[in-house]
Amino acid sequence: MTLAGARRRVRARIGGTVQGVGFRPYVFKLAARLELSGFVLNDERGVLVEVEGEGAIIDRFLECLPAEAPPLATVEAVWREEVAPTGELGFRIVASAGGGETSALVAPDSATCADCLTELFDPTDRRFRYPFTNCTNCGPRFTIVQGVPYDRHRTTMAGFRMCRPCRAEYDDPADRRFHAQPNACPECGPSVRLTDASGAAADAAGAGDAIEAAAWALRDGAIVAIKGLGGFHLACRAGDERAVAALRSRKHREAKPFALMVGSVEAARELVEVGQLEEALLTGRERPIVLCLRRAGAPVAHEVAPRSRELGVMLPYSPLHHLLLADISVPLVMTSGNLSDEPIAYHDADGVHRLAEVADLFLQHDRPIQTRTDDSVLRVVRAGGRQRALPLRRSRGYVPGGLELPVEAPPLLACGAELKSTFCIAKGRRAWMGHHIGDLRNYETLRAYREGIGHFERLFAVDPEVIAHDLHPDYLSTAYALERAGVELVAVQHHHAHLAACLAEHGESGPAVGAIFDGSGLGPDGTVWGGELLYG
Ligand SMILES: [Zn+2]
Numbered sequence: 103m104t105l106a107g108a109r110r111r112v113r114a115r116i117g118g119t120v121q122g123v124g125f126r127p128y129v130f131k132l133a134a135r136l137e138l139s140g141f142v143l144n145d146e147r148g149v150l151v152e153v154e155g156e157g158a159i160i161d162r163f164l165e166c167l168p169a170e171a172p173p174l175a176t177v178e179a180v181w182r183e184e185v186a187p188t189g190e191l192g193f194r195i196v197a198s199a200g201g202g203e204t205s206a207l208v209a210p211d212s213a214t215c216a217d218c219l220t221e222l223f224d225p226t227d228r229r230f231r232y233p234f235t236n237c238t239n240c241g242p243r244f245t246i247v248q249g250v251p252y253d254r255h256r257t258t259m260a261g262f263r264m265c266r267p268c269r270a271e272y273d274d275p276a277d278r279r280f281h282a283q284p285n286a287c288p289e290c291g292p293s294v295r296l297t298d299a300s301g302a303a304a305d306a307a308g309a310g311d312a313i314e315a316a317a318w319a320l321r322d323g324a325i326v327a328i329k330g331l332g333g334f335h336l337a338c339r340a341g342d343e344r345a346v347a348a349l350r351s352r353k354h355r356e357a358k359p360f361a362l363m364v365g366s367v368e369a370a371r372e373l374v375e376v377g378q379l380e381e382a383l384l385t386g387r388e389r390p391i392v393l394c395l396r397r398a399g400a401p402v403a404h405e406v407a408p409r410s411r412e413l414g415v416m417l418p419y420s421p422l423h424h425l426l427l428a429d430i431s432v433p434l435v436m437t438s439g440n441l442s443d444e445p446i447a448y449h450d451a452d453g454v455h456r457l458a459e460v461a462d463l464f465l466q467h468d469r470p471i472q473t474r475t476d477d478s479v480l481r482v483v484r485a486g487g488r489q490r491a492l493p494l495r496r497s498r499g500y501v502p503g504g505l506e507l508p509v510e511a512p513p514l515l516a517c518g519a520e521l522k523s524t525f526c527i528a529k530g531r532r533a534w535m536g537h538h539i540g541d542l543r544n545y546e547t548l549r550a551y552r553e554g555i556g557h558f559e560r561l562f563a564v565d566p567e568v569i570a571h572d573l574h575p576d577y578l579s580t581a582y583a584l585e586r587a588g589v590e591l592v593a594v595q596h597h598h599a600h601l602a603a604c605l606a607e608h609g610e611s612g613p614a615v616g617a618i619f620d621g622s623g624l625g626p627d628g629t630v631w632g633g634e635l636l637y638g
């Protein structure tokens with residue numbers, strides 16, 4: 103028993119998405135507010151806190167800790183134990199510890215927050231029109247992270263040395279940018295430039311910067327390749343019949359719809375029907391492409407989405423996109439920067455080389471992308487008076503968010519199928535779905551698949567003992583699984599895998615009857631299956 107008034111010291115370990123999301127400054131401020139002493143640190147398992155002070159105040163601290171956590175944090179568990187008071191005075195943030203097991207969760211990339219947007223458009227701010235503005239509440243995460251614990255030298259920002267004002271923000275626990283790993287400003291951070299395919303500068307006379315010059319070129323009908331958060335987009339004015347038709351023919355993409363980026367929800371409403379849930383998805387920090395019903399007479403070129411009743415729209419999610427949309431103030435086509443079925447380009451030289459035939463100009467930047475990540479795609483489905491968001495492609499903004507499993511899993515890798523491929527790794531009661539990879543029969547995509555699996559295994563410290571693969575012996579994902587030695591291999595029928603995935607997604611462990619309607623999948627009887635009722 104502990105007396106409420108007596109001095110206590112409690113050690114608390116916090117698990118979940120708690121690194122790179124402003125959690126330590128949050129703990130620091132909370133402890134300071136309650137006048138508790140102790141420390142907080144990041145380690146491989148998450149965040150560790152020790153607080154010391156009056157018993158009742160410590161209880162209040164532990165109550166507030168998950169309840170008032172910062173917007174990008176997800177507290178999944180708090181383990182606590184009483185330890186002997188040390189008489190420590192003051193509260194400290196301690197540098198990251200090394201060693202131990204890696205299970206701290208890396209946060210997904212997140213759309214620019216309201217505070218950063220205000221700075222972006224404030225002519226008196228030192229980050230006015232700076233396209234890499236971010237803070238602990240927003241900005242790149244998964245696409246720049248190279249290892250854990252999440253620290254600047256394990257991200258693609260390692261090559262940029264912070265200037266004194268940035269460093270001061272980074273070191274100040276009271277600052278919104280305290281330990282914001284991608285922190286940068288025009289003095290010390292990445293920069294954008296507009297070039298032609300040969301790499302020569304293509305700045306326009308009179309334009310204030312490269313982004314404004316790109317907006318002018320787009321207005322004049324150019325196709326511009328734009329390096330974003332997870333790779334290159336190909337952009338042109340959505341209402342420009344000639345530019346959109348040229349993009350479609352140069353991209354060799356006969357009928358697949360192009361996604362659009364609009365400056366605001368109001369701008370989206372001019373093109374599509376936006377219900378309450380659609381609006382929430384469009385403005386959420388994940389910023390997916392949302393498929394919405396097209397309005398009659400929507401002012402977009404015919405070639406944007408021929409024969410489709412829907413348009414895929416998204417709002418700007420990085421400062422660069424915000425600036426571009428503000429400068430051009432009309433909807434843009436923003437489709438993946440690739441040719442037909444190739445994966446989206448994300449390395450600078452590779453992007454320019456591969457897109458040289460498609461784009462007139464290139465808006466590039468020098469912050470490297472660690473992991474190629476496509477835009478996510480969602481649709482709202484309505485059934486029985488209820489509506490919910492249905493992910494069609496779960497990628498940027500959502501990965502590498504984990505999934506709680508209804509059953510305990512050994513360290514495991516599931517290799518997925520061959521088309522629209524994704525992989526999944528799991529350990530204990532947690533699974534991490536990989537980002538959207540694409541068609542593995544493309545050499546580049548297969549390489550991205552192999553690299554992606556390696557990256558996830560390192561990030562989440564999963565050394566698979568079991569590898570699940572499709573029953574089909576000729577899938578390249580199956581071939582990959584068979585290459586890996588010293589593990590238990592489990593062949594899973596394609597449609598049975600859909601049933602099991604559906605159960606896991608909804609936290610059920612079965613048995614259940616599932617109706618699976620899919621493309622062809624090899625059955626255990628050697629025939630090709632198409633649509634079945636399965637029990638499992
Ligand atoms: Zn921010």
Ligand SMILES: [Zn+2]
Binds near residue numbers: 265266267268269288
């Ligand atoms: Zn700086």
